[in-house]
Amino acid sequence: MPHRILPVLVLAQLAGTSTWFAVNAVMPELQAAFGWAASSVGTLTSAVQLGFIIGALVFALLSIADRFSTRRVFLICSLAQAVCTIAAMATAESFAALCVWRFLTGFFLAGIYPVGMKIAAQWFPKGLGNALGLLVGALVIGSAFPHAxxxxxxxxxxxxxxxxxxxxxxxxxxxxxxxxxxxxxxxARASGLQLRALWAVSGDVKVRASVLGYFGHMWELYTFWVLMPMILATHLSDPTQISWSAFVALGIGALGCAGGGWVATRLGSAPVAGVQLAISGLCCFIAPWALGAPTLLFAAWLLIWGITISGDSPQFSALTASNAPPALVGSVLTLTNSIGFAISIVSIQLFVWLAQQFPLATLIPWLGIGPALGVWALMPLLRTKRST
Structure with missing residues (x-):
């Protein structure tokens, strides 16, 4: 096997997911130029999330990544989302048009993130855990890159x-x-999306534990990403400093992904996911103190939160994939991801709207409900001696 495979795949995943938060990085300028409400950032982010959900379901129903070359699918979707990004720029004065182009960007991202995982599985069937941690870490940095x-x-x-x-x-x-x-x-070619995977999710204790833990994680994750500029604005005023700080605070999650993958090979995925989810939840609950803390403590809080809020993502995927029935793994993961992203839409819309009504110190602790419930849901896996 060529040694370049994994580095190239990680770099391509990083670059391919850079479109995810492109609009978020320039929202202050767009709002100033077109007079949009502060809540528009939530709507535009949710459009991408919805597009990803629909794209993931369509790709699964049509078995796109099984029927066609995954390399070609990745290439076509990369080019398509680049076109959508330019089109979004050209029509940015129309909020409705921008929402449509962001939705389509999310749709084609379903041919980047999951398909990149598929390529990794094809090349590294025996070392997928490590590759998965690196790929999700690349996604984190790629998503944060527009801020840089x-x-x-x-x-x-x-x-x-x-x-x-x-x-x-x-x-x-x-x-x-x-x-x-x-x-x-x-x-081997899959048979498309199988709805009987819902039974596997609801009927198996281990699958249900990892899926519900993932749902708690998704309640927090993308809302954290969307609120980050607002959080930083409580201590910073210079736009350049806010952009660099957002990139660091969000991109540092790659350390949690890669480091968590390394620890999981020794302790198992469940303890790694549970500990990181618990720490990120704790970061939510101490927000009233952290937001008013001296700058160094504020920065440390954000960095710890950034590392742990993303670091559990690959471990939830690994847990669900290892515990689901082999014939239904693809369908279980697709349905789980789709529901998780739907939860993120609800959370984003709710918290962005509430952020216009209440101070962040009052609001952010409620994000901790997701991680708290997620840790509770993971308990059946955490009680075992070692969960993979």
Whole structure:
């Protein structure tokens, strides 16, 4: 096996997911230019989430990644989301049009994130846990990258972020397609999305535990991402500092993903997921103190929160995949991810709206309800001596 496979795949995943929060990185400029309400950031983010849900279900129902070359699917979706990003920029004065283009961006992201995982499974069937941690870490950095791009292009028009992200997304598809060959052994063709996977989720104690834990994680994760600029604005006023700080606080989650994957090979996925979920939940509950703390303590709080809020993601996927019936793994993961992203839409819309009515110190602790319930749901797996 060529040694370049995993590094190229990780880099392509990072670049391919850079479109996810492209609009969020320039929302202050868009709101100033077009007079949008502060809550518009929640609507636009939810449009991407909804597009991803629909895309994931369509890709699963049609068995796209099984019927066609995964390399080609990844390339086409990379190019398609780059086109959607440029189109979003060109029609940004229309909020409705921007929502449509962001929805389509989310749809094609379903051909990046899950398909990247599929390629990893084809090349690393015996070392998927480590590869999964690196790939989710790449997704975290890629999603945070538009904030760094905005910081690096300070003084330039907000359009530069869209151009940059579109170019990066295009390079992702070309990089993977040109440098990664077809896998030596194609995975057996799946039979599409099987709704009987819902029975596996509800009827098996272990599957139910990991799925419900994941749902608690999703209640918190993307709302944290959306609220990050508001949280940073409580201590910072310079837009460039806010952009760089957002990139660091969000992107540092890659350490939690990669480090958690390494620890999971020794202790199991359930303890790693449970500990990280508990710590991120605790970060929510201490927000009233942390928001008013000195800057160094405030920064430490955000970094710990950023590491742990993303670090449990690959472990939930690993737990669900290992405990689900082998014939239903793909369907269980697809349905679980779709429901999880639907939960994130509800959370984003609710908290962005409430942020206009209440101070963050009052609001953020309620995000901790998801992790608290998630840890409670994980207890059947945490009680076992070792859960993979």
């Amino acid at each position: 791009l905005r910081a690096m292009s300070v003084g330039w028009p907000w359009h530069s972020v869209f151009y940059g992200v579109a170019a990066i997304a295009t390079s992702a598809g070309l990089l993977l397609y040109l440098l990664i060959p077809e896998p030596p052994v194609r995975a």
